[in-house]
Amino acid sequence: MTTFLVIVLLILVALVVFSLVRGIIAFLKSTKMDLEREDTGTASEMQLMQNKMMFARIKYQALAVVVVAVLLAIAN
Template structure:
């Protein structure tokens, strides 16, 4: 069971990193489009940033829960 939890934690950490990198890329695109003054595209990219930030927070919360479960399992 511990091995499964460790694999889950590593996978969740990878998902956090992926969503963080995708969010940074969306932020950089927003800045570039904002400089070019195309307001419709900026709003779309800002919504994408918000979705990615929310998914990153969810993955981090799941990783914390998985670590807590791993600690509970290992103490028994």
């Protein structure tokens, strides 16, 4: 059981890093696009992607914390 949870934790950590990198890339692209366009008052595609990746990162981090809590509970 511990081995399975460690594997799940590693997968979740990888997903956190992946969503963080994609969010940073979307942020950089949206910043460049925002400088080049007029203010229309709506969110751009890259800004929506940035928000989506931020939410995904938070979900994966929360799941990783739950897995660590279960691992600590099992260890006692």
